[in-house]
Amino acid sequence: MKPAADSHLIDHWRDQPAPLLPLLHAFQERDGWLSEDALRCISDGLKIPLAELFGTVTFYHHFSREENGLNKPRVCDGPVCRFRGTENLLEALSAKPMPCAGRCDGPIPVLKGNEVLIGCEANDLKPLPSPLPSPNPGGIEECVFAHIREEGRATIEGYKKTGGYAALEKALVDSPENLVALITESKLAGRGGAGFPTGKKWEMVAQAEGNPKTIVCNADEGEPGCFKDRALLDYDPHATLEGMILAAHATGATRGFIYLRYEYPDTMGTLERAITEAKTAGWLGQNIGGKAGFDFELYIRRGAGAYICGEEGSLLNSLEGKHPFPRNRPPFPVTHGFEDLPTVVNNVETFAAVPPIVNHGADWYQSLGLGEHAGTKAVSLSGDIQRPGNYEVPFGLPLKTLLHDWAGGPLAGQSIQAVSMAGLSGGFLGGERP
Numbered sequence: 001m002k003p004a005a006d007s008h009l010i011d012h013w014r015d016q017p018a019p020l021l022p023l024l025h026a027f028q029e030r031d032g033w034l035s036e037d038a039l040r041c042i043s044d045g046l047k048i049p050l051a052e053l054f055g056t057v058t059f060y061h062h063f064s065r066e067e068n069g070l071n072k073p074r075v076c077d078g079p080v081c082r083f084r085g086t087e088n089l090l091e092a093l094s095a096k097p098m099p100c101a102g103r104c105d106g107p108i109p110v111l112k113g114n115e116v117l118i119g120c121e122a123n124d125l126k127p128l129p130s131p132l133p134s135p136n137p138g139g140i141e142e143c144v145f146a147h148i149r150e151e152g153r154a155t156i157e158g159y160k161k162t163g164g165y166a167a168l169e170k171a172l173v174d175s176p177e178n179l180v181a182l183i184t185e186s187k188l189a190g191r192g193g194a195g196f197p198t199g200k201k202w203e204m205v206a207q208a209e210g211n212p213k214t215i216v217c218n219a220d221e222g223e224p225g226c227f228k229d230r231a232l233l234d235y236d237p238h239a240t241l242e243g244m245i246l247a248a249h250a251t252g253a254t255r256g257f258i259y260l261r262y263e264y265p266d267t268m269g270t271l272e273r274a275i276t277e278a279k280t281a282g283w284l285g286q287n288i289g290g291k292a293g294f295d296f297e298l299y300i301r302r303g304a305g306a307y308i309c310g311e312e313g314s315l316l317n318s319l320e321g322k323h324p325f326p327r328n329r330p331p332f333p334v335t336h337g338f339e340d341l342p343t344v345v346n347n348v349e350t351f352a353a354v355p356p357i358v359n360h361g362a363d364w365y366q367s368l369g370l371g372e373h374a375g376t377k378a379v380s381l382s383g384d385i386q387r388p389g390n391y392e393v394p395f396g397l398p399l400k401t402l403l404h405d406w407a408g409g410p411l412a413g414q415s416i417q418a419v420s421m422a423g424l425s426g427g428f429l430g431g432e433r434p
């Protein structure tokens with residue numbers, strides 16, 4: 001097939017929402033890199049000054065200004081992979097290092113074109129699906145991982161087998177205010193790090209002036225050692241979609257974006273399929289679920305490799321095609337988010353928790369936590385541990401129980417020297433003393 005002409009790519013993307021990232025990706029996919037001619041053409045097409053565009057493009061790790069750069073191997077240089085031999089692989093493949101690619105629960109990931117290959121030896125690299133979260137040994141009730149291990153869960157048919165989209169049906173016959181009240185009562189708090197109460201955030205967006213309102217799913221998880229959102233999106237994508245559509249109902253938003261980190265190309269395909277399925281079933285688009293006037297369109301925007309884009313202000317600037325610097329706050333995204341209009345930004349896990357809360361109630365969600373604590377948290381475990389992977393823990397579970405009883409403890413003959421919490425931003429906890 002003849003490659004698409006410049007004008008065709010520009011015409012296709014120019015009037016779409018948040019067009020810069022997908023347009024840059026389209027040129028890079030076509031040419032294998034971003035040439036100066038390509039940048040001039042995009043600069044003209046989107047009316048972005050060339051110098052500004054150059055600064056933005058070169059900020060991202062995975063936009064290549066080197067001929068055929070897209071197809072050159074990039075090896076994960078994250079802290080966990082370094083222990084497994086990143087240096088050797090870099091040398092053997094004559095590759096470039098890349099920041100943590102979110103596959104810390106297995107061998108080293110190597111990105112080549114749009115493929116993620118996994119392995120510790122240059123002659124033994126292969127594509128491997130992300131590991132499924134293991135069930136916890138105590139049979140403790142889960143929220144976001146409760147159905148993730150079911151066969152075919154990533155399809156709408158599989159999702160519907162255990163009540164998929166029932167929460168939306170239930171919410172649509174009730175008022176947006178009651179949905180916000182339910183989420184507030186559940187004490188669900190943001191799972192992207194800052195722990196802001198989700199119901200409060202939605203209430204602020206619902207009450208803010210200005211339209212259209214936007215729902216953004218932050219799927220940029222770039223914190224080294226963090227790979228929980230990948231598992232949720234790979235195996236249960238409709239849960240996040242349903243959570244986003246519920247957020248749209250609660251706030252009056254009519255458009256949404258999933259900002260997906262570049263390093264998850266397979267997840268991109270899974271999400272595209274899920275969105276098509278949801279659209280066909282009438283859960284996206286116009287008059288959703290048969291409710292006149294409830295319209296919500298959802299778009300995926302693929303990042304290009306920049307840790308800071310996980311921070312919501314940077315993420316919004318990135319979506320808007322600006323240099324992805326954090327924004328000064330206030331104002332906050334709830335009033336001045338995407339295109340300066342009211343916007344919900346929530347993490348993947350936060351959205352995925354919403355349908356079960358609507359199905360089972362606020363008290364149920366609260367009661368999943370231990371003692372005074374409400375709810376659960378998906379935790380990614382990696383490093384020198386017997387069973388690395390994602391675990392959904394009740395809030396209040398002692399770390400020792402997670403490390404030893406759930407994940408099998410340290411490797412044979414070793415003891416735990418230190419635990420890094422919440423990625424590198426979280427510092428270290430000292431290990432066990434004899």
Ligand SMILES: Cc1cc2nc3c(=O)[nH]c(=O)nc-3n(C[C@H](O)[C@H](O)[C@H](O)COP(=O)(O)O)c2cc1C
Binds near residue numbers: 192195218223345348
């Ligand atoms: C440097 C930095 C990186 C961040 N990275 C992420 C991230 O990868 N994913 C995420 O959901 N939130 C991340 N956050 C938090 C977001 O700014 C924001 O608070 C969050 O997406 C809101 O969603 P929540 O309320 O559901 O947690 C980051 C924040 C900072 C300061």
